[in-house]
Amino acid sequence: MGFALQAAVRARRFDVALSMGDGETLAVLGPNGAGKSTLLALAAGLLRADAGSAELDGRSLFGPRSFLPPHRRGVCLLPQEPLLFPHLSVLDNVAFAPRSAGESRAASRASARGWLAEVEASELADKRPGQLSGGQAQRVAVARALAARPSLLLLDEPLASIDAAAAPGLRRMLRRVLAGRNAVIVTHDLLDALILADTVTVLEEGKVAEAGSTQSVVERPRSSFAAGLAGLNFVPGTSVPSGLVDAAGRRLEAVSETPLPAGVPAAAVFSPRAVSVFPAAPAGSPRNVLRVSVTDLEPHGEFVTVRAGHLSAEISTSAAAELDLGPGSEVWFTVKATAVTLYPL
Amino acid sequence: MIPAAPSPASGMRAGRRRPRHRRGGSAVLACALALTGCGGGADPASGGGIGAGDTITVFAAASLREVFESLAEDYEARNPGSEVVLNFAGSSDLATQIEAGAPADVFASADAPTMERLAEAGLIDGEPGEFARNRLTIAVPQGNPAGVKGFADLTGVRLVACAPQVPCGAAATRIQEVTGVRLSPVSEEPSVTEVLGKVISGEADAGLVYVTDALAAAGEVEEIPIPEAAEVPNSYLIGAVAPDAPEAAQEFIDTVTGSAGQALLQEAGFQPPADRP
Amino acid sequence: MTGIRPLTAPERVRRPRAGFSGLPPWLFLVAALGALFILLPLAAVVVRVDWSRFPELVTSESSIAALKLSLTTSAAATALCIVAGTPMALVLARSAFPGQQVLRALVLLPLVLPPVVGGIALLYTFGRQGLLGGTLRALGVEIAFSTTAVVLAQTFVALPFLVLSLEGALRSAGGRYEAVAATLGASPTTVLRRVTIPLVLPGLLSGAVLSFARALGEFGATLTFAGSLQGVTRTLPLEIYLQRETDPDAAVALSLVLVAVAVLVVGLAHRSSPPAFR
Numbered sequence: 001m002g003f004a005l006q007a008a009v010r011a012r013r014f015d016v017a018l019s020m021g022d023g024e025t026l027a028v029l030g031p032n033g034a035g036k037s038t039l040l041a042l043a044a045g046l047l048r049a050d051a052g053s054a055e056l057d058g059r060s061l062f063g064p065r066s067f068l069p070p071h072r073r074g075v076c077l078l079p080q081e082p083l084l085f086p087h088l089s090v091l092d093n094v095a096f097a098p099r100s101a102g103e104s105r106a107a108s109r110a111s112a113r114g115w116l117a118e119v120e121a122s123e124l125a126d127k128r129p130g131q132l133s134g135g136q137a138q139r140v141a142v143a144r145a146l147a148a149r150p151s152l153l154l155l156d157e158p159l160a161s162i163d164a165a166a167a168p169g170l171r172r173m174l175r176r177v178l179a180g181r182n183a184v185i186v187t188h189d190l191l192d193a194l195i196l197a198d199t200v201t202v203l204e205e206g207k208v209a210e211a212g213s214t215q216s217v218v219e220r221p222r223s224s225f226a227a228g229l230a231g232l233n234f235v236p237g238t239s240v241p242s243g244l245v246d247a248a249g250r251r252l253e254a255v256s257e258t259p260l261p262a263g264v265p266a267a268a269v270f271s272p273r274a275v276s277v278f279p280a281a282p283a284g285s286p287r288n289v290l291r292v293s294v295t296d297l298e299p300h301g302e303f304v305t306v307r308a309g310h311l312s313a314e315i316s317t318s319a320a321a322e323l324d325l326g327p328g329s330e331v332w333f334t335v336k337a338t339a340v341t342l343y344p345l
Numbered sequence: 346m347i348p349a350a351p352s353p354a355s356g357m358r359a360g361r362r363r364p365r366h367r368r369g370g371s372a373v374l375a376c377a378l379a380l381t382g383c384g385g386g387a388d389p390a391s392g393g394g395i396g397a398g399d400t401i402t403v404f405a406a407a408s409l410r411e412v413f414e415s416l417a418e419d420y421e422a423r424n425p426g427s428e429v430v431l432n433f434a435g436s437s438d439l440a441t442q443i444e445a446g447a448p449a450d451v452f453a454s455a456d457a458p459t460m461e462r463l464a465e466a467g468l469i470d471g472e473p474g475e476f477a478r479n480r481l482t483i484a485v486p487q488g489n490p491a492g493v494k495g496f497a498d499l500t501g502v503r504l505v506a507c508a509p510q511v512p513c514g515a516a517a518t519r520i521q522e523v524t525g526v527r528l529s530p531v532s533e534e535p536s537v538t539e540v541l542g543k544v545i546s547g548e549a550d551a552g553l554v555y556v557t558d559a560l561a562a563a564g565e566v567e568e569i570p571i572p573e574a575a576e577v578p579n580s581y582l583i584g585a586v587a588p589d590a591p592e593a594a595q596e597f598i599d600t601v602t603g604s605a606g607q608a609l610l611q612e613a614g615f616q617p618p619a620d621r622p
Numbered sequence: 623m624t625g626i627r628p629l630t631a632p633e634r635v636r637r638p639r640a641g642f643s644g645l646p647p648w649l650f651l652v653a654a655l656g657a658l659f660i661l662l663p664l665a666a667v668v669v670r671v672d673w674s675r676f677p678e679l680v681t682s683e684s685s686i687a688a689l690k691l692s693l694t695t696s697a698a699a700t701a702l703c704i705v706a707g708t709p710m711a712l713v714l715a716r717s718a719f720p721g722q723q724v725l726r727a728l729v730l731l732p733l734v735l736p737p738v739v740g741g742i743a744l745l746y747t748f749g750r751q752g753l754l755g756g757t758l759r760a761l762g763v764e765i766a767f768s769t770t771a772v773v774l775a776q777t778f779v780a781l782p783f784l785v786l787s788l789e790g791a792l793r794s795a796g797g798r799y800e801a802v803a804a805t806l807g808a809s810p811t812t813v814l815r816r817v818t819i820p821l822v823l824p825g826l827l828s829g830a831v832l833s834f835a836r837a838l839g840e841f842g843a844t845l846t847f848a849g850s851l852q853g854v855t856r857t858l859p860l861e862i863y864l865q866r867e868t869d870p871d872a873a874v875a876l877s878l879v880l881v882a883v884a885v886l887v888v889g890l891a892h893r894s895s896p897p898a899f900r
Contacts, residue, residue, distance in 0.1 A: 044805045070804035071813075077805040083798055087820040096816070100808035148806045437867060503767070505849065510868045531767040532849025533856075535864045539845060546742075547751040548766045 003152055003182055005061075007042050007052030014038045014206040020199060022057075025183040027197030027214065029190070031225055034203040036186045040154045043184065044077045045070035056182075057151050071100075076150035080157045082141035084129035090140050091116070091125040097148035115143040119173055135166030139173065146177060153183040159192060171195055190229040194218065202226045222267065222345055224310060232269050233311050236345065239266040244342060252288050253337035265345040274339035275313035277306055278332040279323055287334040294329040308333065399593045402430040402448055404439040406455035406581070408479070408537075408557060412609045413453070413601075420600050427593065435536070436460075443468055443586060450594040453583040453601070455479075456512040460582040470594075473584030476602045477615040479555045480578045481516050483569040484544045484562070491550035496571045497526050502550035505543045508533035512579060513540070517553045519577040541566070555579075557614035578616060664881065671878055672871045679875040687853045688861035689879065695769060695857060696837040699776035703833040706777070707784035708826065712818070714785070715792035730782045740778055741846025748774065748847075771848035772855050776837035783836050784829040791825020792818075831891040835884050 003026075004019035014035045020026045028036050041047035043054065045061065045068060053063040056075065061068050076097075084093045091112050092099075098108035116122045121139040129137060138158060145153060158174060159167050175195055178185075185196055193200050193214055200217040202209040202225055209223035221227035227234030237246035239260045243253040244267075254268045281289060292308035297320065299305075304320040306313045313333055323331070405413050410433045417429035432439070436454040440463055443449050452469070453476070454460040460473045485493050491502040506528065507514035514533065521528055534540050537554050544552040545565045559568040583601055585594040600606050607617060672679070679685065714726055732740055747753045748765045758765060765771050795818075803817045804810070819826070841859040848855040850864070858880050866873040 044801070046801050046804075069810075070801070071807050071809050073805070074807075075805060076807075077802060079798065079802060081798075083802050085799060085803075085817060085820075087823075096803070096808070097806040100803075100806060100812050100816070144806065150805075154805075505767075508850065508864050510864050530851070532851050534850055535845070535860070535867070539849075542846070543849065546745055546749060548745065548749050 001057050003043075003054075003056050003184075005039075005043060005052070005054040007049035007054065009038060009042070009047065010050050012038050012206060016203065016206065016208055018201050018208065018211065020182065020184075023180045023182060024198045025178050025181065025185060025196055027193035027200045028184060028186045028203060029188070029193060029200060029226065029229060030203035030209070033205075035206040036203055037156065038206075039203070040077060040156055040184065040186060043152065044075050044154055045073050046077070074149075074151035076145045076148045076153050078141055078145045078153065078155045078158060080160055082129075082134075082137035084132075084137055084140055084144070086129050088129075089125070090121075090127050090129065090132070093129065093140060094144045094147050096144060101148075112143070112147055115147045116140070118146065118177060119143040133166070135162050135170055138162055138170060142174065142177065151182060153178070153181060155183060155185040157186055157188065160188065190218065193229075200226075220267075220341070220343055221269065227269060228310075232271060233275070235268040235311075237266060237268065239264050239342070239344070243337070243340075244268050250290065252340060254340035254342035255338055256342040258343075260342060260344060266342055267345050268340050268342050270335050270340040272305060272312045272314040274335050275311075275315075276334045277313050277315050277319070277323060277325075278334060281332050282334060287336050288340065290333045290335075292331060292333050294325055294327055294331060296327060297325060306331075399424070399426070399591060400428040400430060401450040401591060401593045401597055402432065403451040403453070403597060404432045404434075404443060404447070404449040404586075405451075405453040406436045406439070407433045408455055408555065409433070409453055409581070411561070412606075412613050412615075415609055416597075416600055416606055419605060420597055424593075424596075429597065449586045450590045451583065451597055452586055453581065455579070455581055457580050457582060460584065463586075464584070468587050470585040470587045470590050473582040474598075474602065475580045475618040476583050476606070477581040477610045478578040478618060479557055479581065479615055480571075480574040481513070481520060481553050482556045482559050482571055482574065484541060484552045484554045484559045484566040485550065485569060486544055486547045487565065487567060489567055489569075490547075493551045493569055495569065496520065496524055496573065499528055499551055499553075500526060503548075504528060504530045504551050504553070505532045505534060505540050505549040506530040506553040507537055507540060508535055511535060513537045513553070513555065516574075516577060516579055520553075520571060520573055523573045523576055555614075556616075560614035580618075581615070667874060667877055667881070670874050672875070675871060676875050679869075679872045680879050682872070684852055684856075684861060684865075685872070685876055685879075688856055688858045688876070689883075691769070691772070691853060691856065692838055692858040692880075693883070695772045695776055696834050698773045699780055699837040700830050700834040702773065702777045703781050703784040703837075704826070704830055707781050707829070707833075708788060708819075711785045711788035711792060711829075712814075715789045716797060729785055732779050733782045737779055737840065737842030738846050741775060741843035741848075744771075744775060744778060744843065744847040766847070767849045767851070767855060769848075769854055772844050772857060775843040775847045776840045779840050779843055780833035780836040783832040784826075787829035787832060788822060788825050791822040791829075795821050795825075827891055831888055834887055838880065838884055838887075 001022040002020050002024065006017035008015040012035065016035060016039060018026070028039060030036050038047065042049055043061070048067060049062065051064070054061040056073070059068075060066055061073055061075070084090070085096065088096065091109055094112035094115050095105075095108040098111050099105065103111070113122065113125065116125055119139045119142050121136065121143060124132060124136055124140060129140070132140065138161075142158070155174075159170060162170055171192065178196055185192065187193055197214050199212065200214045201211040202217070202223050204223060204225060210217060210221070210226060217226050218230050221230055221232060221234060224234045224236070235244070235246050235252060237244035237252070240251065240262050242256075243251055245251050252268045260266060281291070290311065292311060294306055294308050296307040297304055298307065299317060302317055303314050304317050306315060306320065306325060308331070311333060323329075325331070403413065403417070413431060413433075417431055420429055421427055432449070436456055436459040439449075439452065440454070440459045443452060443463060444466065452460070452463065460469070463469050464473060483493060483496065483499065485491065493499065493502060506517045509515060509518050513536075517528070531549070532543070534543075537558055540552040541554050541558050541562055543549040544554070545562060556568075559566060583598055585598060611617065710729060714722065714729075735743075745752060745766070748758065748771070749755050750759070750766060765774065799817050799821060800813050803813045808816065839859060840857070841863065844855070844857060845860060850856045850860045856864070858876060862873045862876045862880070865876060
């Protein structure tokens with residue numbers, strides 16, 4: 001049971017395998033063009049794979065010689081834009097799937113009212129889609145999808161086009177309705193993944209960069225993309241005794257959670273808050289010292305994130321002012337070895 | 346080289362014939378003959394004061410195209426440096442153009458009423474004269490699939506004729522009056538070209554067209570004569586356009602009414618005017 | 623929620639409000655000249671109408687018969703265009719197959735073909751001696767010189783208008799709604815009926831109006847293929863052409879009727895058309 005897919009689409013350099021258990025929700029993360037939309041289109045049957053197969057609850061969705069058309073898959077796509085049918089009322093939009101399945105007008109409308117209540121949008125039933133705000137429309141779109149009673153729900157960045165004020169409520173609603181359902185949710189937002197998903201898959205350039213439980217990906221990211229989402233500094237390299245050496249030959253002292261043999265691929269991860277910034281090389285420091293060139297400054301509240309390439313440090317605004325930082329400033333990042341976590345990749 | 350200048354409408358209306366029986370035609374003709382002097386066997390080829398470089402513009406009914414094209418060639422050969430510009434279209438189109446001020450020197454119509462319309466408006470120099478006659482005949486597709494033998498057989502077949510509003514349709518109405526046979530065509534076309542086209546394509550079992558049309562389409566249709574048609578012929582009239590037609594206009598009219606013109610017209614299937622053999 | 627002004631969408635479909643148009647002023651002058659070029663000849667017709675005789679001219683037996691025939695045949699031709707043109711537009715807009723571009727070009731041929739040639743082509747197809755003539759005769763169907771022939775001729779010249787405008791509407795609507803509908807469990811036929819067609823209804827309607835107008839004005843193919851007989855095949859344009867021979871005033875009066883009917887149909891369709899969807 002559950003959902004498993006393994007598929008290749010040569011024209012898009014896409015080759016991905018993933019699976020999820022019964023009732024699980026999977027978050028798919030990745031930069032633009034990583035293949036997230038391709039994955040959804042393959043699962044929904046809107047795109048044919050060159051090779052591969054997929055199964056949902058023991059049924060084959062497609063295989064080397066078979067292809068189930070979208071309307072027979074029990075896979076429902078919730079696109080980024082709600083795409084409510086503009087010629088139907090909100091109620092009839094939600095009743096669309098039951099009607100298509102052959103239910104009577106009255107029965108389908110009755111169940112549509114139930115689903116509207118489920119997404120806390122009962123009062124919108126008689127409106128036209130054009131009269132709804134973005135958040136309202138997305139709620140209705142969720143109700144419409146749920147009304148199809150899909151075995152697998154595909155959500156393509158459901159919160160991306162919602163204004164910030166409406167997002168929390170919608171996120172709570174999604175958490176409630178997705179509980180215990182098989183769903184794939186494409187998102188840019190780690191918060192969505194943490195709140196809505198059980199497992200996470202990170203795609204990069206059409207391949208799976210990492211996969212695992214949401215918790216493990218957040219705490220021990222194995223890709224710079226996931227680390228970036230988690231707000232962590234991520235330095236991949238090769239393990240040496242009590243640390244690693246990165247591709248540029250820089251050595252980082254770190255604490256390994258488990259004893260690590262030398263010479264294996266490993267990652268060193270540390271929080272920007274653990275980083276101190278100095279205008280000159282601190283003499284005789286027991287810390288890791290990295291000479292960097294500032295690329296960007298991002299103030300937020302009392303703190304400033306100092307970015308230098310793929311590394312970043314978070315320091316107080318007053319400290320930043322004292323250092324007279326700006327893009328191009330040459331500074332030293334230091335971090336205690338005990339603040340750097342090392343693990344094998 | 347004959348620079349023909351058909352109006353945009355001429356393509357659509359090419360081959361329109363609009364002769365109509367004209368009572369008193371002989372009187373008009375006599376007058377015309379007196380004016381032109383061609384009745385006495387005068388030779389139009391002698392020319393009279395035609396200067397080199399003269400250009401005359403002739404507006405003629407579409408059914409006259411072939412005959413007038415050769416006549417214009419002859420004329421130009423006999424009068425070096427002169428040029429005849431021809432414009433063929435349906436007679437009523439041409440009349441409308443002349444009324445609107447088109448630069449015509451000679452007008453040859455396929456029916457009398459159109460010519461009379463211009464004459465009454467003072468647009469014709471003197472009296473127009475009849476120079477030919479035409480009459481209806483039955484055209485049937487090759488092999489005569491419906492076995493039409495005469496006018497009386499037309500009641501039982503798919504017949505196409507002209508609408509009574511146009512001259513060829515009026516002629517058909519007159520033949521019905523003479524013969525007492527009442528026809529019910531499956532289509533009443535606005536021009537004889539359409540009638541001929543539907544016979545050639547085999548859509549119609551028979552069509553009422555002019556003798557000249559049947560002759561021109563001899564390879565594609567068969568002709569079954571209507572003896573009674575001779576009793577109700579159609580008149581073709583020609584006249585110089587007022588007020589200031591050049592002398593050459595009259596010269597060209599003489600060419601048409603003269604022996605060479607008459608020979609060509611009869612070759613094409615036209616009958617001579619009423620008072621000629 | 624009640625009492626709150628509806629958001630965004632109804633405004634989206636509203637006409638652009640007065641304000642910044644972004645157009646250079648000289649453009650309005652050129653546009654006005656273009657409009658004048660179309661309107662002036664129409665005005666010239668109106669000026670030429672003999673209003674004292676107008677009622678009598680347009681209510682003559684032959685005029686009424688021609689008007690009735692024109693309206694019924696044009697309506698039938700429009701219906702045929704919708705039935706035959708909608709699937710064509712869908713296939714052209716939504717699928718991809720080799721030779722599609724060529725097929726599209728061929729479908730649009732009647733637009734450039736002189737109507738008379740269209741009539742001849744129909745004759746070669748449905749005529750007695752035509753491609754299908756023998757088959758049709760065996761079935762006891764005679765098309766030439768019948769009202770059916772008029773409808774066929776009108777459909778032939780009007781079909782591209784429907785296909786063109788519907789294909790355009792389909793392309794601008796895109797296939798995203800259909801994809802969503804399919805994943806909601808709707809079969810392709812249900813998607814077509816409940817999503818695609820309602821979405822492009824404005825495009826279909828304007829295509830139908832264009833087809834109707836083209837059918838109403840059709841002359842050459844009708845004359846060549848169907849002939850001209852009062853009450854059977856003589857449509858308004860053919861009647862106008864014939865009237866011109868004997869009574870130019872009647873022709874002008876009938877032309878005005880034709881223009882009025884066309885304006886009425888286009889106007890009604892515009893009023894009743896639902897707002898265009900994004």
